[in-house]
Amino acid sequence: MSVECFVTGGTGFIGQHLLAHLSAQGHSIRVLMRRPERLPALQEQVRSLGGNAARVFAVAGDLERENLGMSHADREVLKQARIVFHLGAQFAWGLSLEQARAVNVEGARRVALLACGQKSRLVMIGGYMLKNHEHLRRIGIDPGRPASTDWPAVYRRVGGYEGSKLEAYFATLAVMSAQGGEITVVHPATVCGHSRTGHILSAQPLAELIRNLVQGKLAAVPGTTEHWLPLVTVDHLVELVAACAFDPAMAGQELLALDEQTPNLRELLAQVAQPLGLKTPKHHISLRLLKLLLSIPLVARLLNANAESLDFIQATRFDTGALEQFANRHAITKPDIRQALQHTATFVNSYCIGEGRAR
Ligand SMILES: NC(=O)c1ccc[n+]([C@@H]2O[C@H](COP(=O)([O-])OP(=O)(O)OC[C@H]3O[C@@H](n4cnc5c(N)ncnc54)[C@H](OP(=O)(O)O)[C@@H]3O)[C@@H](O)[C@H]2O)c1
Known part of the structure; x- marks a missing residue:
């Protein structure tokens, strides 16, 4: 109807x-x-x-x-x-x-x-x-x-x-x-790109993170191994x-x-790096220190990052039981988030590099 x-x-x-x-x-x-x-x-x-x-x-x-x-x-x-x-x-x-x-x-x-x-x-x-x-x-x-x-x-x-x-x-x-x-x-x-095509808009936060990795602006992984950016x-x-x-x-x-299978941030970056043949940063930087650095306008500009975006990187886990029940009731299947990340990385690398954003 x-x-x-x-x-x-x-x-x-x-x-x-x-x-x-x-x-x-x-x-x-x-x-x-x-x-x-x-x-x-x-x-x-x-x-x-x-x-x-x-x-x-x-x-x-x-x-x-x-x-x-x-x-x-x-x-x-x-x-x-x-x-x-x-x-x-x-x-x-x-x-x-x-x-x-x-x-x-x-x-x-x-x-x-x-x-x-x-x-x-x-x-x-x-x-x-x-x-x-x-x-x-x-x-x-x-x-x-x-x-x-x-x-x-x-x-x-x-x-x-x-x-x-x-x-x-x-x-x-x-x-x-x-x-x-x-x-x-x-x-x-x-929000991650489309699970099969990787389609994403250039101004999206995940596209920005991928762009920063491609452009070598991500020298360390924000947070610890406990931290993740739920997708x-x-x-x-x-x-x-x-x-x-x-x-x-x-x-x-x-x-x-929220996909609770989203890997931690380090592994997320590894998934992004893989199809593009890039290296992922080896070391971590504490969120507190990074926030402090990003409060310096020149550093924020050089790293193309904003302290506000760091709040979305968390160590908290979420209860997704209700989501699973809802999805089962409607026969909605969840795509593989790692593959979706790889497709999104390829899409960003093909279509969203060189497009700066004011966000
Ligand atoms: N993307 C994420 O990761 C994410 C995660 C959690 C929640 N959300 C929420 O999901 C919603 C959609 O996000 P998105 O990522 O699709 O955002 P987006 O790509 O930035 O799109 C924003 C939309 O809002 C419209 N808009 C902005 N100001 C407006 C105004 N004054 N009057 C009418 N329309 C206006 C824009 O229209 P124009 O074309 O005219 O600019 C555009 O259609 C937002 O509420 C966002 O907070 C997003």
Whole structure:
């Protein structure tokens, strides 16, 4: 059965793959676009990722604007959307609190109000840090009493992007609970390229890590042998997100999308290095020391790295029991993360070298 969907962030990395997946399943998708004139390019991309481009439409708008900057006519059409997928976010390092809040927190609130107002289910993309309660407490958030959080202090500790993603999650839950709306949240780990093609966008954090290895900017492995950068492949993630959206049992539920088979960071780099014939760094550098070094702008520029990105490298392990049950119930199989890493490395080496990014 074809379902009308509305997607924010449809032009982004996860968004493009979600559009391809949903449209291939026969659903119709309206995409919030700041630059709707780019619809033909987006449709071409959807086609190349295996989707049905004829089922993808643009809605002009902006998360930063009142009523998402949409016309009255577009809002009327959107009322048919049974599911609202909220992926749109300013995903960058070094954002100020004001910049990050304007899009990530206020934008999420606006999308939540829209979903509630028209009784659509909201499927929101959070982030796996929200499932690390020890980390949340360490940075000043009590998950049981989020209203008592000193948000500016959190932003100072973890940076604008992560701070705003955390705040957006609690702000959205508050709107949904006050308005009696239906929400499902999926919390992805860092997203790896497509498990078969390796497709990834150049600005993604994993693409940046691979680029740094290729360009010899990674002289040591950050953290210890306990540290890892939990991953999920983009194709597995969008399958999970779509299955969540259409599963009545997932109303009011959350899902952690993280592959617990992701190797530690040293082995991850070895997987990346292998198809490219590169050497992996032998030594480790403590995260604390690296953070200190990256606080020196020249070093950060030379290493092409940002201290904010280091928070995603962790020693914490996560309980993925609920994810396995969910995937089994929907007959979703998990791709081999090591092979996916090798394909992603090959893709980045072929298409994303020399493309600097401001993130
Ligand atoms: N990738 C990861 O590793 C990862 C991990 C965990 C969670 N997430 C979350 O997953 C979601 C999608 O991530 P992604 O990696 O696909 O991000 P991405 O590639 O950076 O895409 C971001 C999307 O948000 C849109 N956007 C930004 N500002 C906007 C605004 N003011 N109004 C409307 N749209 C706006 C962008 O549209 P334009 O084309 O107009 O720029 C783009 O479509 C985000 O919420 C992110 O926090 C990502």
